[in-house]
Amino acid sequence: MSSLAALLLLLLLLSWSVCGSGAHRPVVIVHGLFDGPRDFRKLTRFIQEVHPGTEVTALDMFNGVKSLWPLWTQVKSFRSELEARLNQSKDGAHLICFSQGGVICRALLSVIPNHNVHSFISLSAPLAGQYGDTDYLKKVFPKFLKKNVYKMCYNKVGQDVSICQYWNDPHQRNKYLKYCNFLPRIDGETPHKDTNVWRQNFLRIKKLVLIGGPDDGVITPWQSSHFGFYDFNETVVEMKNQEFYRSDVFGLKTLDARGDVVVCEQSGVAHVQWHSNFTVFANCIQKWLT
Template sequence: MRTLQGSTLLLLLLLLAAGCVHAYKPVIIVHGLFDGPKEFTNLTGFITKVHPETEVMTISQYDYKASVTTMWQQVKAFRNDIEKIMLKYPDGVHLLCFSQGGLICRGVLSTMPHHNVHTFIALSSPLAGQYGETSYLKRIFPDSVKKEVHVICYNKVGQIMSICNYWNDPHYRSSYLRKNNFLPVLNGENPPSKMSAWRENFLRIKKLVLIGGPDDGVITPWQSSHFGFYNSTEDVVEMRNQKFYKDDLFGLKTLDSRGNISVCIHSGVKHTEWHSNFTVFRSCMEEWLT
């Protein structure tokens, strides 16, 4: 009898101890255009400060100047690295993807069957495209204004540059749909034969967190970070009125109907400050990285 009671007590203690230990899921960070792992030192510190012992990995594929490589090439390379990491963590991982990296992560999630990504955080990403004269644009096309970029981007030569793969000129919609080989394909607006499978892959995530704000200064319109975008008169059409949402082309409406989308808006944050702003981390990211 004493032996049975002792065994029961030991079992209860072990169960209680197990309940007190919370293992946070690993976080994989994907960088944006013209940056790399070193830019995410602060963000890594924020995560490990509030969630001690969390493994945080920033992938160094196509960083800095190499980040202008075609998006599909980057998606393939990042997918290979992310898949290797996921195999080590069968209980799941989180993806935290900044700027252009948010679109790379969308490509990874859509084309990777059986992934185990729990939360996908898109941090100031041009998710519905980019159309604006910014410092980043001038680094690639120093002599062009936004009204001229479609001439460069919407052809085979232009499509070898990453920014052209999500350049979305609202005044040349038909050219965008026909000649942009990345974003319209990813959105299901010019769907590949595997679109149904891609949609199911994307819907494997449990949470989509969209972060952006009006003072970003790079993502244009800034509402693109929340899947909003310009119409032909350059008025912003919000996410739920976009065709890809209403027709649920890649699963966004389904995620929303499940209550699995969180939208976070912060003013006063410039584009290069999102990943080093502790307030943004605490209010927009922390609760989803468990």
């Protein structure tokens, strides 16, 4: 046996030994807009091949067009399922949340007290909002360009559509803060009585992993996956220059100061490929699933 083969065999045996001892925390996956659990079969396989025996659960609700339901309605149901799984794991669990699922998980980590989520891995999610003419937008509002979407979204009826609850028109800032009842609340831009409690809950995570890249084609601007967003001139303002970071209103700056914010940028990855691309898994996800 060559020295390389012997080394690979040793690593494999060590992996079996560690994984067989139950060292790896379970993983819970929350899907995105128009997705469902079956879209995450490859990601599940990647996890279980690298960490055999890991329990991986893709939550099965609000699949397909039902993902357009109001986000607070979705959060309520996802919360019940997630809490049930967290309660079964004394050492905690990891949370991987894709696209719209990322903002849902942001809310879950804010509203669940005493949760034991270890790594929150946000996979190409519009964490600071969405503002772009994409195929996904055309499915929901086929007759509207991005500059007119606010007319549909920023009212009571529009807020019953999930995408409207994180649609962030940089030219309609006041309307966004007034009418959008989801993302500004969890990002601390519209303070409320639970702001401090939500901040404390969010800070319970041990690691925040932000994954995205310039060839995504859906999340707009793509830097929203890293908490960056447009200013009024549609110039991207990076995370550390965002007011919600500087004021530390939901704990992002504190997490960063702790060394617990990880930013992973990958080029050449289209939006629908993030959860099925092994390079993304190896470079951005695998390390944080211990």
